[in-house]
Amino acid sequence: MLVVLAAVSLAAGAVDGPAAQAAGNAAAGYPAGCPWMNTHLDASTRASLLLSSSSLDQKLRWLDEKAANSPTQTTFTSFSGVATTYPAQVACTPTVVYADGADFVRNAGSDVTIYPSQVDLAATWSSGLAYAKGKAQANDAFETGHNVILGPDLENGRTPLDGRTPEDLGEDSLLGGNQAAAQINGLQNGDADEPVMAVLKHYVANEQEADRNNMSTNMSTRTLEEVYNQPFNIALSQSSPGGIMCSYNQINGAYACENPILDNVLKGQDGFQGYVTSDFFAVHSTAPSLNAGLDQELNNPIHYTPANIQAALDSGQVTMAQINEAAFRVVRSYIASGLFDHLMPTTVPTTTQTPYSEAVAEQVAQNGSVLLKNSGQALPLGKSSGTIAVIGQTASATPTNGVSAETVCTQEAPDGMDNATDCPDVVAPLTSITSRAAQDGLRVTYDTGSDIASAVAAAKTAKTAVVFAYAEEGEGADRTSLSLDGNGDALISAVAAANPNTIVVLETGSAVAMPWLSQVKGVVEAWYPGEQQGTALAKLLFGDADFTGRLPITFPASLADTPTDTTAQYPGIEDSNGIYQTSFSEGLDVGYKWYEAQDIKPLFPFGYGLSYTRYSYSGIKVNGGGNGKSAIRVSFTVRNDGTKTGTVTLQVYVTQPASTGEPGHALVGYQQVTLKPGQSQKATITIDPTSAAHPISYYDTKTSSWVTAAGRYTFQVGSDSQTAALSQAIEIR
Structure with a gap:
């Protein structure tokens, strides 16, 4: 049951002294001696009231996660066995429990909904679905006794080998920042009675798992500002996450959690009002970290013990003002996020799954799946498909050599544990395909694909073959190649040689090479599609739903083509x-910008995705923007030229003047439109030059500011980053 510490409050001006506070508190309905529980006061005032009633050691509790979040516990022991003791916290402070997982609530202690991977969410290009997922996930968290989610994650897809690609939101700053903001808003604002605070991560330039604790990402200031800080800045302009987590890596020789960019860029330039917490064991110092802007050490105290901070204070390495500021940021964030005013349930249900959460999981899996190839209209499947041979271990809920649909439900667990323990309620594709095929009177056979000869025999006896192939990855290690796991490339090639009507469903966390691409009729990228994967994929494969997903990352033809x-x-x-020492010498040329700048044709470009219908564009008109500050409106007409209703993602890119040094063109706006067959619609995408996305500006290191250069700006409308259906240039003075 939810317990709400509500209050009919005193006005801020009525709190004149201890006696007045006590009398007012009793009349207002919140505990005497706890004026910070007056919900009619703003979060800053409440935080100041709490800290003014705290001793130094009570303030220091807020600078460590465990001490902050367990107010009555007084002794905390580090992993090395060192015990740290604090006094109990002041009264009326909540128990707070962090949960890892931007994708789902990990280690929840209950049967929670397992949503598709974050890269799948990015592939929907839908802020509405990102909000819905955040809202549903917040319910999972709160009901299982967690009121902070460590997520979502933002990276920039510098290499497709990065093990954490599946838990990030793509390679583009605008798309990733928008999706992160929407998910944060869903988490924090989706249900006012069950508040869950988001901690955006990992700040910053955390682009690989290889040697992540012992590496320095070395780059120019312009690269840091335009590429790696930018998605965070965009997310912060549209949402207010309670916290941001600093990353393991160094940036230009200084660890992220003791890097001056925390204060100078994140809090100063970007205006972040929350608190900065570390990743696990990502703190390397006491005074340098506090001086740089690290407010809280994750887990039990190691560097942020009272003794260490007191010693730094006594020696003049840190100031009392810095301690107060760090504690204030944590307390204010907790109060602003509702954690003080809404106690979590005292009992955990056996499941938090609801029709809403399962519908969200299915919709993300459906809308995020991307149709990459459909030669000869091999899809959708139907009565003409004949007997369908489903091939591949991940199609079935029954494991073969430890691999099943549960394996690809979500990304590989950080500790190497099998994902089956995380996805007990998976709807397997084989089950859903068999059920749907029966509606058309079709027969479905199944082969695990673990033996290629057996798979070939199964393919030869069917009219259509659907091969499920996979590649596992996750936190803790990077991929070593773009090849599929489980001998997948050889399996697909052999099946395609035996059956000319072969469809491939890829369940991967990142881009993969496709040496067999010319041999198959169709390819679907389903990512790690969560527990409702079978339901979503069957609808797509049989045409009961259209493919609306678009790639949020570039698929290179080979690893040698990457930046x-x-x-x-x-x-x-x-x-x-x-x-x-890791050189980010490619500079601004990251993601699709690299391929355009180097004139390299990728296997599939950013923004790409096919549909069961087709669209045409006409009549572009670009207005505004003459002074570089006024809104720019890109208008055009889009028409559904096919025979099925579909949803198209309209994409607008801009090429800045050559004098700016910006590589190629950049995504500056997008919009989704649903059209019936033959229907046309005029679309207008408005671009705000003054927004945090800085769509027509570059970062000038001489002035440490964003500058809009005078010159010619070309706006392109198309279906992906490399296909310009329409273009028009304007002059900016």
């Missing part, structure tokens, strides 16, 4: 101190 094809760039070169 990190030298050892100096990835994984870096180890120096004499054991730190891998």
Whole structure:
């Protein structure tokens, strides 16, 4: 049951002294001696009232996660066995429990909904679905006794080998920032009675798992501002996450959690009002970290013990003002996020799954799946498909050699544990395909694909073959190639040679190479599609739903084509101190901008995705923007030229003047439109030059500011980053 500590409050001006506070508190309905529980006061005032009633050691509790979140516990023991003791916290402070997982509530202690991976969410290009997922996930968290989610995650897809690609939101700052903001808003604002605070992560330039604790990402200031800080800045302009987590890596020689960019860029330039917490064991110092802007050490105290901070205070390395500021940021965030005013349930249900959460999981899996190839209209499946041979271990809920639909339900667990323990209620594709095929009078056979000869025999006896192939990845390690796991590439090639009507469903967390692409009729990228994967994929494969997903990352033709094809760039070169110096020498040329700048044709470009219908564009008109500050409106007509209703993602890119040094063109706006067959609609995408996305500006390191250059700006409308259906240039003075 939810318990709400509500109050009919005193006005802020009525709190004149201890006696007045006590009398007013009793009349208002909140505990005497706890004026910070007056919900009619703003979060800053409440935080100040609490801290003014706190001793130094009580303030220091807020600077450590465990001490902050367990107010009555007084002794905390680190993993190395060192015990730290604090006094009990002041009264009326809540128990707070952090949960990892931007994708789902991990280690929940209950049967929670397992949503598709975050890259799948990015592929929907839908802020509405990102909000819905955040709202549903917040319910899972709160009901299982967690009121903070460590997520969502933002990276920039510098290398497709990055093990954490599936838990990030794509390679583009605008798309990733928008999706992160929407998910944060869903988490924090979706249900006022069950507040869950979001901690956006990992700040910043955390682009690989290889040597993540012992590497320095070395780049120019312009690259940091335009590429790696930018998605965070965009997310912060549209949402107010309670916290941001700093990353393991160094940036230009200083660890992220003691790097001055925390204060100078994140809090100063970007205006972040929340608190900065560390990743696990990502703190390396006391005074340098506090001076740089790290407010809270994650887990039990190691560097932020009272003794260490007191010693730094006594020696003049830190000030009382810095301690107060750090504690204030944590307390204000907790109060602003509702954690003080809404106690979590005292009992955990056996399941938090609801029709709403399962519908969200299915919709994300459906809308995020991307149709990459459909030769000869091999899809959708139907009565003409004949006997369908479903092939592949991940199609079935029954494991073969430890691999099943549960394996690809979500990303690989950080500790190497099998994902089956995380996805007990998976709807397997084989089950859903068999059921749907029966509606059309079709027969379905199944082969695990673990033996290629057996799979070929199964393919030969069917008219259509649907091969499920996979590649596992997750936190803790990077991929070593773009090949599929489980001999998947050889399996697909052999099946395609035996059956000319072969469809491939990829369940991967990142881009993969497709040496068999010319042999198959169709390819679907389903990512890690969560517990409702079978339901979503069957609807798509049989045409009961259209493909609306678009790639949030570029699929390169080979690893050699990527921007990190030298050892100096990835994984870096180890120096004499054991730190891998990783050169971000590609600069601004990251993601699709790299392929355009280098004139490299990818296997599939960013923004790409097919549909069961087709669209045409006409009549572009670009208005505004003459002074570089007024809104720019890109208008055009889009028409559904096919025979099925579909939803198209309209994409607008801009090419800045060559004098800016900006690579190629950049996504500056997008919009989804649903059209019936033959229907046309005029679309207008408005671009705000003054927004945090800085759509027509570049970062000038001489003035440390964003600048809009005078010159010619070309706006392109198309279906992906490399296909311009329409274009028009304007002059900006």
